[in-house]
Amino acid sequence: SQTIHQWPATLVQPVGSPLSLECTVEGTSNPNLYWYRQAAGRGLQLLFYSVGIGQISSEVPQNLSASRPQDRQFILSSKKLLLSDSGFYLCAWRRPGGGGPGYEQYFGPGTRLTVT
């Protein structure tokens, strides 16, 4: 079966510090991968998605970046965090191709980031 991992689970970082959040998926190949942010009182915001190694699309301009160094690894980074980067970061995956049952989007447990 497939599983998705995210770490760390929680993180408290000062303004201006760097960030690295990691997401890995097991049990599948060539997944579509996604990074979302969920801020308090706001909806789910898509940040990046990837259809393959080294292929990253950005949905929202910001000081964050994403990389996909391996097929099932997705990393979210920042060189200098802002207060507005605080939020709940979620990684998700789905099988590429179809849109019916079996092609659902699945989410990881999330990382709670607090920028102080």
Place this chain on the structure above:
Amino acid sequence: KQEVTQIPAALSVPEGENLVLNCSFTDSAIYNLQWFRQDPGKGLTSLLLIQSSQREQTSGRLNASLDKSSGRSTLYIAASQPGDSATYLCAVRRTGGSYIPTFGRGTSLIVHP
């Protein structure tokens, strides 16, 4: 641009009631629609996925329907239980292009014992 609205934003009911959660979308050219639940501080859990060619999907006490022409989906929860308390989100994927779903803001459900 696709917009997804979920009404009501919050709902509180006694245990045992049958519930209907609503999801509406502005562009009917959708490929599929997926319902999720999210417990506080947790990730999203997939509940049901309905392809555009389908009218409904069922899983246990949950039934999701889709009326693409009117831009609506409903999630029916039968005989609600306190364990059903969570936020329920729907996400719609448009036809064509990459799989980038548009999410609603969710309905926060509380089921009282």
